[in-house]
Amino acid sequence: MQPRSLTDLFWSFSVLALQGFGGVLAVVQRELVERKRWLTKEQFIEDWAVAQILPGPNVINLSLVIGDRYFGFTGAMVAVAGMLTFPLVIVLAIAVAFAGVADLPQVQGALRGMGAVAAGLITATGLKLLSALKHNPMGQTVCAVFALLTFAAVAWLRLPLVWVLLVIGGSACVWTYRKIPEARQSAP
Structure with missing residues (x-):
């Protein structure tokens, strides 16, 4: 299967970006491989490996690769726009709100907890993808x-x-x- 249109590509990557905090590897793998079936496990691992060695954020690089695969240069730009548009707006709003509470211990503890959750999600995704290493x-x-x-x-x-x-x-x-x-x- 593949994205139906550039609009589908944009909204799919927008939804992916809005589901992650501190890393979306687990979400991207689940959505693109298991749910949408745009990639096989092997294709995902290969594309993820390429995305990791390219300069820049891994998931942005992955969106470039996938967008280009299905719609060429335009698809790559649309996929990146999907990954960045809504998170940018949210981060700017959070930055304004966070400036007043950054020193509170509860906020610092919450951020540490979110980091642990993100690490757990990445580990779980790695374990889920182990079967692809057979090849x-x-x-x-x-x-x-x-x-x-x-x-x-x-x-x-x-x-x-x-x-x-x-x-x-x-x-x-x-x-x-x-x-x-x-x-x-x-x-x-």
């Missing part, structure tokens, strides 16, 4: 090792993300590149 040239075990190394480097060792991406992400890319010929030979 990854690296294999599930190697993917798990790279994921654990990344988590350890960022969460425990507190290494700068740019170096983690360059070293571990680069190693994963090289590993995958070397495994692609084997994967093609064993494919039916």
